[in-house]
Amino acid sequence: MFRCTAQTGTSQTTDNEEGVRAVKALTIVICSYNYERFLREAIDSALAQEPQLTQVIVIDDGSTDGSHAIIASYGDRIIPVLKANGGQASSYNLGLEMVDTEYILYLDSDDVLYDGAIAQVVEAFEHGNYGKVQFTLSVIDGQSRPTGARVPHSQPPAECGALLRNGWLYPSPPASGNAYRVSALRRILPLPQATRRGIAADFFAIYGVVLVGKVGVIDRPLGGYRVHGAADQPGAKPTAHAxxxxxxxxxxxxxxxxxxxxxxxxxxxxxxxxxxxxxxxxxxxxxxxxxxxxxxxxxxxxxxxxxxxxxxxxxxxxxxxxxxxxxxxxxxxxxxxxxxxxxxxxxxxxxxxxxxxxxxxxxxxxxx
Incomplete structure (x- = not known):
């Protein structure tokens, strides 16, 4: 089903300044499909996080552009996975299957993390019994320019599972602004591979996890959410209803x-x-x-x-x-x-x- 070009079956460790072996806390899983023009920026932002806390897996879902060459250029700095196209759900499932850390964050390959984001997320997890920690994302455009907007526009209470049980969807950032406790997420995922459920896998993770754990909130931008489309491409004309x-x-x-x-x-x-x-x-x-x-x-x-x-x-x-x-x-x-x-x-x-x-x-x- 997939080709993994790095060994993933053992726990990832690193030497800190005192020479003590420390197990990494969080895995960033970058899910990508034909986002060659943004992929390097996403990977660089993940690798810029604290290396003693973070490992990076890049799952390419059957891209047909130049994504494979970009992924290969990072060598053993990342764990690359090249698989046949199966949709976002298949990438989410595979990423969760591969991780051996306590926490996981799915980073869309057109988004970025800001310096120090993972350290703040891990600190939030360690100070609260959360199933998910979410943080605000700045909105950037196709050329990585800030728009001045942020998402979400309001924040949920920690105990928002009860509200979801009454039908209210709580305010959440898009996929890249959510980190999960792996043990909590595994009560919801993996997702069935039926076509209807294969679309927007992040929807199921974001909302399902609050039924098994509290939500921690970091109400400041720790990453960039890229809003783009055909109009961002060279020579493209904006559509009337864009x-x-x-x-x-x-x-x-x-x-x-x-x-x-x-x-x-x-x-x-x-x-x-x-x-x-x-x-x-x-x-x-x-x-x-x-x-x-x-x-x-x-x-x-x-x-x-x-x-x-x-x-x-x-x-x-x-x-x-x-x-x-x-x-x-x-x-x-x-x-x-x-x-x-x-x-x-x-x-x-x-x-x-x-x-x-x-x-x-x-x-x-x-x-x-």
Whole structure:
């Protein structure tokens, strides 16, 4: 199934300054597929972490670009794995199977870690009985320029498993901002290889793990989350609706289509692994704002009013009942939404773009 070019069956150790052999604490697993243009930056950021704490595995999921040559150039500084294409779930499963450290972090190959990130993550684990430690990510663009935005925009309580059991998805950074206690994650993974579950494997790790452990939060940027797409490539022209994208290559229609499938698959997985029954429907602002965008963006004034009056109950519930938001944030979100009712479509559409993709606010300003 895969070709591993370094031995992985023994515990990884290193000499510290006093000559004592110390077992490494955390494995960074870089999962990559055809990200040649970003891969070296991701690997360099992982290798820049404290070597006495960290080992680096790079899993290439059947890339057809120049990724293999980049991986080979690092020699024995990393543990390289070249495998046939099997999707993100297969890479997550394989990475978890290979690690012999207490903690694991899956770094997307288009993202980066900042210096000292792993030391702070390990310290957080050692001072709390956490199943997961998450940290804020700065949003960067395709050329590694900071946009000024950060994710997530709010932070969850340590005990957010109870809220998930009631259907509320808690605020989490994307995949690269999450580190897991291996023993906790192995209660959720490996993921079945069915196609439906093979998409967005990080969704199952991020939300499933809170049912078996608390969440530790580091509320400062320890890495960069890259927002990019076809428009970032040389000579590419931006598409008319690119600013509505929720994340990389994920427009609002994809969110509306994929989220219910992911939630149902998570329910099945949790029932199989933990014997728990999650609610049939989940509540998540990202999903509800995607519905808002599809209904009112570039729509006639009468259609906007009709949806706000008759179709927006769940959308406003995701704001008003949100257990993770402050009153100020709830008020701001409602006020911004009501701008959609103004007759001027230029104002309405600007408000929708602002709601739909806060990650792109700084990027849009930077490019204009």
């Amino acid at each position: 600013s509505l994208s929720i994340a990389n290559s994920q427009d609002v229609a994809e969110v509306v289509r994929a989220f219910p499938q992911r939630w149902q698959a998570l329910r099945e997985l949790v029932n199989e692994r933990l014997g728990e029954q999650l609610p049939e429907q989940a509540m998540d602002f990202s999903y509800e704002k995607a519905h808002l965008c599809m209904q009112v963006y570039e729509a006639q004034w009468s259609r906007r009013w009709h949806w706000i009056v008759f179709g927006s109950r769940r959308y406003f519930r995701s704001i008003l009942s949100n257990p993770f938001w402050t009153l100020r944030k709830k008020f701001s979100a409602i006020a911004l939404t009501l701008l959609c009712l103004l007759p001027l479509r230029s104002v309405s559409d600007h408000a929708i773009r602002y709601i739909a993709n806060p990650l792109a606010r700084g990027t849009q300003d930077h490019r204009s």
